[in-house]
Amino acid sequence: MIFTLAFRNLFHDRIRLAVTLVGILFSIVLVAVQLGLYLGASRMITANIDHADADLWVMPFGAKSFEDGGLLMGSRERHQALATPGVEQVTPIVVRFSEWRKPAGGSTRVVVVGSDAEEGAVKPLSLKNGTWEDIKAPDAIAVDETYLKDLGVDKIGDTAQIGPGRVKIGALTSGVRSFTQSPYVYTPLSRARALVGAEGSDLATFHLVKVFADQDVEQVRANLLSRLEGAEVLTKQEFRDRSLRQWLFRTGAGVALIGGALLGILVGTVIVAQTLYSSTKDHINEFATLRALGSSSGYIHKVILTQAGLSAVIGYVLGMVLALLIVVASQSTPLPIVMTPQLAAGLFTVTVLMCAISAVSAIVKVTKIDPATVFSR
Amino acid sequence: MTRKKQAATAARKQSPEPVLSATSIVKELGRGAGTVMALKGVDLQLIPGELTLLMGPSGSGKTTLLSILGCIMTPTSGELTVAGTKTAGLSPDELAILRRDHIGFIFQSYNLFPTLSALENVRIALDVRGQKGYEAARRCEEVLREVGLGHRLRNYPGNLSGGEQQRVAVARAIVSSPSIVLADEPTAALDGENGNAVMELLARIAHEQDRSVLAVTHDPRTLPYADRVVRIEDGLIVGEERRPEGLDAPEITDLTKRRKAHA
Numbered sequence: 001m002i003f004t005l006a007f008r009n010l011f012h013d014r015i016r017l018a019v020t021l022v023g024i025l026f027s028i029v030l031v032a033v034q035l036g037l038y039l040g041a042s043r044m045i046t047a048n049i050d051h052a053d054a055d056l057w058v059m060p061f062g063a064k065s066f067e068d069g070g071l072l073m074g075s076r077e078r079h080q081a082l083a084t085p086g087v088e089q090v091t092p093i094v095v096r097f098s099e100w101r102k103p104a105g106g107s108t109r110v111v112v113v114g115s116d117a118e119e120g121a122v123k124p125l126s127l128k129n130g131t132w133e134d135i136k137a138p139d140a141i142a143v144d145e146t147y148l149k150d151l152g153v154d155k156i157g158d159t160a161q162i163g164p165g166r167v168k169i170g171a172l173t174s175g176v177r178s179f180t181q182s183p184y185v186y187t188p189l190s191r192a193r194a195l196v197g198a199e200g201s202d203l204a205t206f207h208l209v210k211v212f213a214d215q216d217v218e219q220v221r222a223n224l225l226s227r228l229e230g231a232e233v234l235t236k237q238e239f240r241d242r243s244l245r246q247w248l249f250r251t252g253a254g255v256a257l258i259g260g261a262l263l264g265i266l267v268g269t270v271i272v273a274q275t276l277y278s279s280t281k282d283h284i285n286e287f288a289t290l291r292a293l294g295s296s297s298g299y300i301h302k303v304i305l306t307q308a309g310l311s312a313v314i315g316y317v318l319g320m321v322l323a324l325l326i327v328v329a330s331q332s333t334p335l336p337i338v339m340t341p342q343l344a345a346g347l348f349t350v351t352v353l354m355c356a357i358s359a360v361s362a363i364v365k366v367t368k369i370d371p372a373t374v375f376s377r
Numbered sequence: 378m379t380r381k382k383q384a385a386t387a388a389r390k391q392s393p394e395p396v397l398s399a400t401s402i403v404k405e406l407g408r409g410a411g412t413v414m415a416l417k418g419v420d421l422q423l424i425p426g427e428l429t430l431l432m433g434p435s436g437s438g439k440t441t442l443l444s445i446l447g448c449i450m451t452p453t454s455g456e457l458t459v460a461g462t463k464t465a466g467l468s469p470d471e472l473a474i475l476r477r478d479h480i481g482f483i484f485q486s487y488n489l490f491p492t493l494s495a496l497e498n499v500r501i502a503l504d505v506r507g508q509k510g511y512e513a514a515r516r517c518e519e520v521l522r523e524v525g526l527g528h529r530l531r532n533y534p535g536n537l538s539g540g541e542q543q544r545v546a547v548a549r550a551i552v553s554s555p556s557i558v559l560a561d562e563p564t565a566a567l568d569g570e571n572g573n574a575v576m577e578l579l580a581r582i583a584h585e586q587d588r589s590v591l592a593v594t595h596d597p598r599t600l601p602y603a604d605r606v607v608r609i610e611d612g613l614i615v616g617e618e619r620r621p622e623g624l625d626a627p628e629i630t631d632l633t634k635r636r637k638a639h640a
Binding site for chain 2: 001002004005008009012285286289290291292293294295296297299371372374375
């Protein structure tokens with residue numbers, strides 16, 4: 001009967017139900033979009049780190065993120081690393097912001113990522129058209145299809161200029177977005193060095209260290225740190241965290257996204273609280289009758305909480321449908337929204353909690369019912 | 378007098394133990410200078426198998442007394458015992474349990490849940506007592522049939538007449554077999570025919586099911602159904618009359634004499 005009463009109370013006033021559901025729906029959509037953007041941004045920031053075949057990253061002190069590695073390191077660090085017990089392989093990569101000159105004039109910033117994929121370094125993600133062999137061709141690079149228009153090119157084979165060098169689109173990636181909105185340009189290591197003004201050198205932004213399978217990564221890191229001066233050694237997770245901190249929190253972008261999500265929760269809570277309170281007020285005589293009939297206060301609280309729970313489930317389903325439509329629509333934009341099962345489950349928990357908290361004011365109201373009011377109607 | 382009524386009267390004589398006993402009940406309403414003494418020392422006992430009418434003018438304290446007897450309001454002073462339990466010092470939840478276990482309520486405005494069917498309105502009275510499932514549903518149907526609403530089980534209050542709604546309320550009040558049924562102006566919102574039907578039902582509940590029924594009323598049409606009439610004025614019981622054996626109604630005229638004597 002608790003469910004029946006809650007359900008009927010809820011659906012008795014369709015307009016109020018609609019207002020409640022719209023409140024929850026927009027709250028869910030807002031939170032889903034904000035957190036989806038946060039997740040999307042996080043993935044963009046860490047995608048290259050996640051795809052690199054490395055246990056440890058050696059970088060100059062002060063390197064802030066994958067894109068902002070600071071000063072280039074020479075080969076000394078590489079050789080020292082190679083001589084460290086437990087190290088199986090050390091692969092240099094170059095990552096640098098550079099200037100892309102469009103064929104029709106004008107320029108934009110790009111992030112040149114130079115590595116030799118055969119050595120298990122950073123590979124271009126999700127190659128859609130072309131292969132790594134195509135990128136190894138003279139002047140060839142790979143860029144993401146999303147940025148073709150921004151780069152002033154149309155298709156494979158088109159040419160442009162990065163810094164002092166001419167480049168030709170040799171392959172296209174798909175879905176490789178850049179949080180900085182400066183597209184990644186993948187190319188072999190030696191060409192990357194040339195494009196960032198270090199032609200013929202053995203300079204690198206990072207050294208990717210692979211540890212023998214039977215070795216303890218932490219121990220190898222300690223060995224590396226004792227040998228390398230002026231360099232840091234981070235695990236993959238540490239470097240991910242540092243990059244996320246740099247782009248999401250030092251720039252304030254992540255704070256804005258999380259703040260937006262919190263605002264969504266707050267707005268949703270207020271709307272649901274308001275409608276639940278007014279619904280409870282409208283049904284107060286029925287609750288007083290229940291009390292007069294001898295129901296426990298817990299029974300009445302359960303009715304209100306069930307109402308809140310029903311609102312949460314219906315609002316969540318509607319909100320998620322809309323949120324998923326937005327997620328799908330965002331996939332072709334430079335800032336795609338990500339929805340994961342974990343985020344969906346988290347949103348459901350947030351919705352239920354939001355509605356439960358919203359029910360507090362109604363419960364307080366009901367707790368103060370004087371059952372004697374049943375005689376004054 | 379019918380055979381059943383005679384049997385019930387005989388039973389009362391053998392076992393006159395009151396199921397509800399109120400002694401020196403005082404109730405002050407409001408605070409400070411605005412305090413009103415609604416009840417000024419009321420004594421009242423309810424005996425099983427008896428339909429008692431509590432009559433009096435507006436503002437005489439009828440509903441306040443009913444609220445106190447129903448453990449909905451607590452007295453300022455005095456002692457109330459319901460089914461052997463003294464109510465003094467009980468918490469609101471303990472009082473709710475006492476109501477749930479021993480008292481059924483019938484309200485002037487029926488107080489039915491508009492979103493629930495007749496059957497569901499009765500079922501909720503068992504649900505708050507933790508009685509669910511098929512047996513509870515069957516019991517509710519049975520009681521609704523007893524009050525003549527077997528054909529209206531699925532109807533919502535909005536589709537029932539006032540008399541039918543009050544009968545649903547009666548069914549809700551008795552479905553848990555309480556020893557006491559308290560009714561607040563049960564006929565006030567009903568026409569003569571429906572009012573009589575409801576009073577007949579209350580009398581049957583008292584006599585055939587051996588319950589104590591107390592109805593607050595100022596409706597003289599209810600008098601023929603009463604076993605006892607208690608008159609209250611200005612917060613005091615000023616008269617009480619029982620139906621003499623063999624008569625269909627209490628001799629109300631005596632009350633007037635008592636009232637004058639009290640004055």
